[in-house]
Amino acid sequence: MTTQPKKFxxxxxxxxxxxxNKGTAFTEEERDDLGLRGLLPPEVxxxxxxxxxxxxxxxxxxxxxxxxxxxxxxxxxxxxxxYKLALEHLDEIMPLIYTPTVGKACQEYGNIFRRPRGxxxxxKDSGRMAEILGNWPHKDVSVIVVTDGERILxxxxxxxxxxxxxxxxxxxxxxxxGIHPARCLPVTLDVGTENxxxxxxxxxxxxxxxxxxxxxxxxxxxxxxxxxxxVFSDALVQFEDFANHTAFRLLKKxxxxxxxxxxxxxxxxxxxxxxxxxxxxxxxxSLKDQRLLFFGAGEAGTGIADLTVVAxxxxxxxx
Numbered sequence: 404m405t406t407q408p409k410k411f412x413x414x415x416x417x418x419x420x421x422x423x424n425k426g427t428a429f430t431e432e433e434r435d436d437l438g439l440r441g442l443l444p445p446e447v448x449x450x451x452x453x454x455x456x457x458x459x460x461x462x463x464x465x466x467x468x469x470x471x472x473x474x475x476x477x478x479x480x481x482x483x484x485x486y487k488l489a490l491e492h493l494d495e496i497m498p499l500i501y502t503p504t505v506g507k508a509c510q511e512y513g514n515i516f517r518r519p520r521g522x523x524x525x526x527k528d529s530g531r532m533a534e535i536l537g538n539w540p541h542k543d544v545s546v547i548v549v550t551d552g553e554r555i556l557x558x559x560x561x562x563x564x565x566x567x568x569x570x571x572x573x574x575x576x577x578x579x580x581g582i583h584p585a586r587c588l589p590v591t592l593d594v595g596t597e598n599x600x601x602x603x604x605x606x607x608x609x610x611x612x613x614x615x616x617x618x619x620x621x622x623x624x625x626x627x628x629x630x631x632x633x634v635f636s637d638a639l640v641q642f643e644d645f646a647n648h649t650a651f652r653l654l655k656k657x658x659x660x661x662x663x664x665x666x667x668x669x670x671x672x673x674x675x676x677x678x679x680x681x682x683x684x685x686x687x688x689s690l691k692d693q694r695l696l697f698f699g700a701g702e703a704g705t706g707i708a709d710l711t712v713v714a715x716x717x718x719x720x721x722x
Contacts, residue, residue, distance in 0.1 A: 414438035421482045422585055428453055428484075453484050458492065467504045472515050474500055478574070479518050482584050489578045497578075501571040506556045512564035513606040520570050521589030523563060526615045526623060532630035544635040545586040548572045548666075549627070551594055553614070553646040562596035563609025568644050572666070588635070592627060594620060624653065628661060641666055650702050668706035675707045676714065691718040 412420050417437055425433075427448040434440045448456075457477060464470045474496070478485040489496045498504060508515065524535055552565030569589030576582045594615040601607045615623065631640060642653060642665040654665045664670065683690060695711060697704045716722060 415442060418442060419480075421478065421480050424481050425450075425483060426453060426481050450484065450487060453481075454487055454491070457484065457488060461488075467499060468507050468511065468515070470499050471504045471508045472517070475520075475570075476517060479520070486577055486584070489574070493578065497575070500574050502556065505567050505571045506558055509555050509561050509564050509567040510558060512561075512567055513601075513604060513608055516608065521566055521591065523566070523591050523593055523609075524627060525593040525610050526595060526612075526619075527610070529623060529626060532626050533633050536630050536634040539588060539634075541585040541588075542635075543586055544588045544638045546573065546576055546582060546639050546641065547588045547590055547631060547635065548576075548641045548643050549590040549592060550643045551592040551645055551649070552596070552609075553644070553649065555644050560596050560598045560601075560614075562598060562601060562614075563591055563593045564601065564607070565644060566591045572641075572643060588638070590627075592623065594623060620649075628657060632661065637662075639663065641670075643667070647702055651705075665702070665706075667702040669710075671703040672706035672710040675703075676710050679711070689718060691715050691720050 411417075412423065414437070417439065418424050418426075427443055427446065428450050429437070429439055429443060430447060434443065461470055461473055464473055474485065474488075477488070489500065522536060522539055524532055528535055548569035550565050550568055552562040552568075553560050555561040555565040555568060566589060569591065573584070573587040573589055576587055577584045593609045595610045595612040596602060597614055601609065602611050614620075628640070631638060640657075640661060640663040642650065642663065644667065645653065645665070650665055650668060654663075654668060657663050679690070683693075690711070695708075697708050712722060
């Protein structure tokens with residue numbers, strides 16, 4: 404059996420592919436070779452001119468949510484231009500594509516929904532997860548950010564509307580770490596919601612049922628992890644914004660079995676501990692001599708405490 408090479412998109416199909424589309428930056432030669440002649444305005448723009456145009460349009464928006472919608476629309480049609488904008492204006496763009504604006508975007512996700520991004524897997528998809536993951540057009544996935552939407556930021560249970568978190572987090576993977584967007588996959592495990600507002604909202608697009616719990620929930624997560632291993636065998640799975648009672652349990656279950664981490668527990672801990680180490684370098688003090696106060700025992704606080712204890716033990720203290 405031989406596999407036919409994938410045909411490179413041309414014409415309208417190319418312009419509708421956000422990974423390959425350059426819009427008005429396609430050269431005269433590219434327009435002839437790729438069937439784009441007449442499908443674009445005649446002037447060939449440099450990417451700098453394109454950037455000037457989108458930045459001006461962005462800054463004319465009067466609300467952060469409006470700016471978020473504009474940026475996601477840009478991401479949906481021209482990824483190269485989106486990431487050039489994000490890289491060159493990081494301080495301005497990062498708070499719009501992730502916290503704090505992404506929280507408002509998740510709350511309004513059903514109202515502002517334009518075009519699907521990522522993979523939605525529901526509690527009704529048991530037995531089909533590998534098939535569903537196989538529908539993703541890019542096969543060389545390196546990073547999967549997955550949420551079940553139960554604890555989105557400090558906003559609580561937003562269920563399928565929490566997809567804005569994996570989408571935004573992976574945009575940061577590309578912007579800040581240089582991982583190609585085609586190698587990033589946002590996933591939402593929609594197992595229902597306890598959010599009465601969503602259950603009664605005609606515009607909510609997730610499962611309108613109470614959350615699946617217990618053994619049924621664990622079986623769904625297990626099938627998902629197994630399916631990832633089959634379809635994207637080399638991918639890192641990052642757990643994001645799971646509730647406390649789920650997050651620690653899943654981390655313990657899978658951390659020695661697959662390439663994974665929990666961002667709220669371990670990611671926050673590594674950054675906070677890095678800040679502590681920097682402070683100690685400046686003060687020329689040792690970690691084992693510090694007394695630390697933790698305000699709250701959530702995922703972040705507990706994760707920071709656990710990592711700090713490990714580091715203190717490496718300096719000679721007992722647990």
